Amino acid sequence: MKLQVSGANIKDDTATLTSVGICRNSTIVLNGEQVDETEVKQVVSGNPEEYALVQRISKIVDTITAETEREITEFEQLAQVKELSDDEKKKLQDKGIYLSEKMMQCLISLDAVECPMGFETARQRRREGVRYSQKLLGRVDKAKAVMNTNK
Incomplete structure (x- = not known):
């Protein structure tokens, strides 16, 4: 508000x-x-503050859309290609940096959300959002490692 x-x-x-x-x-x-x-009333405590936290967490996690997942899948596929020109490699590296930054921004935003004790639904949603972001970040990092071994 x-x-x-x-x-x-x-x-x-x-x-x-x-x-x-x-x-x-x-x-x-x-x-x-x-x-x-x-x-x-769907949140465990029934507290409007917890509901607001759940909404805030949802907005943060929603920044990682299906489009982002598609971009990560595309990045993983391109990272496995061994025959890339220097220009294509540079663009691919930039894309990897961009995707990593996007995931890190989401993690930092989720880290800034403080869920008091007793707000179990909000704490659970935050935990799920962090795990999801970390999973996607792990995929990006793994693809970057594959790309670096293909040099």
Whole structure:
């Protein structure tokens, strides 16, 4: 959820109302998603905070789409080709670096999500997201190793 005052988003959660420009007759807009109570009850604790964490984790993991998996499979296949020109090798190396970085960004983002004790559903989803990202990163690293042995 985000607060908006006079069209500007308030980024500092610890700021006082007057320091961010809120005074009498100010118009404040609250931006966020309406939570469906049935979805909140699907988490173990039934806590809306845990539901928000689950949503945040899902958004992070969703950055790794089926398209990314297809790119990794394509990279693995190209890494096994022994007869590549220098230009093709360079492009393939760049693709490997790009895919590794994408997986690392996902892992770092998941690492930044702190799930308090008792939020079992959120903790489980985060754990699954980390394992999935690590699996894909392992595939990229293995293909890079194969590519380096084909030099």
